[in-house]
Amino acid sequence: MKKYVLALDQGTTSSRTIVFNKKGEIVSKAQYEFEQIYPKSGWVEHNPYEILDSQLRSLSAALMNGKIDAKEIAAIGITNQRETTILWNKDTGKPVYNAIVWQCRRTASICEKLKADGLEPYVKEHTGLLIDAYFSATKIKWILDNVPEARTLAAEGKLIFGTVETWLIWNLTNKQVHITDYSNAARTMLFDIEKLCWDEHLCTELGIPMSILPEVRECSQVYGCVSEDVPGLKALAGIPISGAIGDQQAALFGQACFNAGQAKNTYGTGCFLLMNTGEKRIHSKNNLIEGIAWGINGKITYDLEGSAFNAGSVIKWLRDELRLISEPSECDFLAESVRDANGIYLVPAFTGLGAPYWDMYARGCIVGLTRGVNRAHFARAVLESIAYQVTDLVDAMSKDSNIIMSEMRVDGGASVSNVMMQIQANLTSSKVNRPKLVETTALGAAYMAGLAVGFWKDFDEIERVREVDRIFVPTMDNDTREAALKGWHKAVDRAKDWEEK
Numbered sequence: 001m002k003k004y005v006l007a008l009d010q011g012t013t014s015s016r017t018i019v020f021n022k023k024g025e026i027v028s029k030a031q032y033e034f035e036q037i038y039p040k041s042g043w044v045e046h047n048p049y050e051i052l053d054s055q056l057r058s059l060s061a062a063l064m065n066g067k068i069d070a071k072e073i074a075a076i077g078i079t080n081q082r083e084t085t086i087l088w089n090k091d092t093g094k095p096v097y098n099a100i101v102w103q104c105r106r107t108a109s110i111c112e113k114l115k116a117d118g119l120e121p122y123v124k125e126h127t128g129l130l131i132d133a134y135f136s137a138t139k140i141k142w143i144l145d146n147v148p149e150a151r152t153l154a155a156e157g158k159l160i161f162g163t164v165e166t167w168l169i170w171n172l173t174n175k176q177v178h179i180t181d182y183s184n185a186a187r188t189m190l191f192d193i194e195k196l197c198w199d200e201h202l203c204t205e206l207g208i209p210m211s212i213l214p215e216v217r218e219c220s221q222v223y224g225c226v227s228e229d230v231p232g233l234k235a236l237a238g239i240p241i242s243g244a245i246g247d248q249q250a251a252l253f254g255q256a257c258f259n260a261g262q263a264k265n266t267y268g269t270g271c272f273l274l275m276n277t278g279e280k281r282i283h284s285k286n287n288l289i290e291g292i293a294w295g296i297n298g299k300i301t302y303d304l305e306g307s308a309f310n311a312g313s314v315i316k317w318l319r320d321e322l323r324l325i326s327e328p329s330e331c332d333f334l335a336e337s338v339r340d341a342n343g344i345y346l347v348p349a350f351t352g353l354g355a356p357y358w359d360m361y362a363r364g365c366i367v368g369l370t371r372g373v374n375r376a377h378f379a380r381a382v383l384e385s386i387a388y389q390v391t392d393l394v395d396a397m398s399k400d401s402n403i404i405m406s407e408m409r410v411d412g413g414a415s416v417s418n419v420m421m422q423i424q425a426n427l428t429s430s431k432v433n434r435p436k437l438v439e440t441t442a443l444g445a446a447y448m449a450g451l452a453v454g455f456w457k458d459f460d461e462i463e464r465v466r467e468v469d470r471i472f473v474p475t476m477d478n479d480t481r482e483a484a485l486k487g488w489h490k491a492v493d494r495a496k497d498w499e500e501k
Contacts, residue, residue, distance in 0.1 A: 002074035005450045006062070006239075007442035008055055010080045010164050011247065012101065012269040013316075015054035017062040018442040019073075022455065024465035026439065028066025030058040037098060042105035042351060045098035048086050051164060052171055060232055070235035076172075076226065077243025077449030079250040079441050080164035082187045085139035087212070088167070089153055090160045093175060097147045099164070100139040103270075103309060103351045107138035108360040114138075119205060126192045126199055128281070128290030130358055134307070136163060137189035141206045154209045161212045163188070165244045172241060174227030180214040181244040182295035191216070193292055194281065196300070218295040219245040220448040243448030248272040248305065249293045250444030255409040255435065256463045263397070263405055265390055266441065267414035270354070271308040273393040275401060276301060286396035287356040296451070304400060306355035306393030310348040310364075311386045312414045317350070318382055324375055328414075334379035336419045341381040344368040345491035348385050353495065356396040363498040367491045383420040388488045391427040407431040411440040418470075426476035427484065436469040 004027060009016040016031040032054040037045040063070065083102035088095040100106070111131045114120070120131050129135055140161055144150045153159035162170065163184045169177050185191040185198075190208065192199045196216070203210050217223060220243055228237035245253065248266055252274045255264040260278030265271060274293065281290055281302045293303035310317075319325050325334070347353075349362040366381070394405055408430055415421065415438050425432045437443060450456045476484075 001072065002455065003072040004068060005074050005446040005455055006059070006076045007446040007449070008059065008076065008078045008168065009247070009442040009445065010051060010055055010078070010168060012081045012103070015051065015058050016442065017055070017058040018439060018446070019062050019066055019068060020443060020446045024437065024443060024462070026437065028062045028068060030061035030065055032058050040106070044101040044104040044351070046084065046101055048088070048095040048099050048167060051099065052168065055168060056230070056232060070239065073236065073239050074455045075240050075242045075449040075453045077245075077445035077447070078165045078168055078241065079245055079247050079445035080168070080184070082163060082184055082246040082248065083134060083136050083139075084164050085136045085143070085161070086164070086167045087140065087143050087150060087159055087161050089158050090175070090178070091158050093171070096150050096153065096159070097143050100142065102134060104139065105133045105351055105360055107133040107142050110138045110141060111360065114205070123189060123202070126194075126202070127189050128186065128193050129189050130287065130289070131189070132358060133360055134354070135187060135189035137202065137206055137208070140208050144207065154212055157211060159212050160214070162214055166214050169223055169241055169244065172226050172230055173224040174229045176227070177224040178214045179217050179223050179244075181217055181219045182292045182300065183219055183246040183249040184244070185216045186292040187246060193290065193302070217244070219243065220294075220296045220452045222452055240453060241449075242452035243445050243450070245294060245445055245448050247441050248274055249303065250448070251411050251441045252276060252293055252303065252444070253447060254440030254442070254444030255411060256466045257409060258459050258463065261401070261403050262409070264409040264411065264440070267311050267386065267410065267412035269311065269313045271311040271386060271390050271393070273306045273390060273397060273408075275304045275397055277304055277401065278302065282400055284400045286399050287358055288396055288400055289355065294448070296448070304397055306396055308386070308389035308393065309351045309354045311389070312412070313350070314346070314348040314382050314385060315414065317348075318379065324378060331379045331382060332417050332419050334376040335383050338376045338380055341384055342373050342377040343370065344373055344377060344381045345488055346381045346385040347491050347495040349495045353492070356392055357492070357496065359496050361497050362495045365491065365495045365498075367494055368487070383417065384423055386414065387420060387424040387427050388485070390424060391485065394428045394430070405430050407433050409433045409435070411435065411438045413438075421472045422475070425472040425474045427481060429474050429481065431474075432472040434469045434472070436467040
């Protein structure tokens, strides 16, 4: 009897495997971190082999920890850090360069040239994106232009590209399946989200051979099966890989935001606010991204998205680089010990500012320091900086959609912070709804895989599974809120355009 669905959750700093039962409950899980590579200021890379190895190790460990028989697994779903770019030799399987991570800003100058060439209106119209180093397209171009063997292999028909789910599926099927899904394709800056195809004009403008691009498939369908030749996974041979979806869209699905107007925010390495806009694409006038939430059963669901590049990573910075805390929970403890941040604002623009500013050259800053500021105030400013960024996204999304967000569903590791969730409710003047299970990214991938093989019947069955842990209600008055936001926006102005273009 098939009792479980496996979700491979390949994130920016770690790879996880979570095993879910039919009730959407976690039966077992395992997680392994991997190295973050910073060759130069603003550059971020991963070793593709470390990504693969950590993911396979987590898979094996999750099965072992839960004493789960592979015969009980109905399907495997994959969710992934989006935009991160890998190019590899399809004959040898060897990457030609490290994975260039979504956070990496090395292609900012390429983006500036594309803007100067007048390409931005075309990009916005066809892909729903803005020209930014965030997305995959300029990362692909950089590798093609800077790795000597890359263009030669492309000319020989041996080079292929993929985001992380493509890389994992290709390896799990032993080099048999080269695909991506609609949600990830829509993040490359090369995919037409209305025609649902790779855009030939954009590929030509960036010098990207279309032959390297993967086939685009729905988010919930059988792509292939685990190969018996995958090291250490022989027991899983033949199990279908039947779900693939970018991490933020997976969280939207895992939160059961199936209706137009519903929204979720994930507090991960970055913050990602997504709103389901249904079968209708909303054209943003406030610098938000228009994309594809998912494609399933022959239908496309669109979304609006706003991204803040640094959220949970700011807490890690407080721990690892500044060493002001020894563990993330200590940040909460310190933040709760004071009423406010004593007038200081932290703008964590470590890798530029995302929506709604889209300033690749902004850098982090701290303003308002006085002698009376202590470690607790600093910890609170860190949590507030995350909530302020999300508030900017909520305001922009409300303007675009003409929907006042009365409730925001939340998830991700940092959403366990009660103090930050209350700050968030206060700043957005909306309810913050946290589910009992905050691992909604992995859950969304599991749902996609399970729906494809009949493990779950339909959306209604999934919606009944979601349980609420706590709802945070705003308690801040409007005048206090407006004053706080005014201070935040003054601080953001200080961070903008810090580096010379």
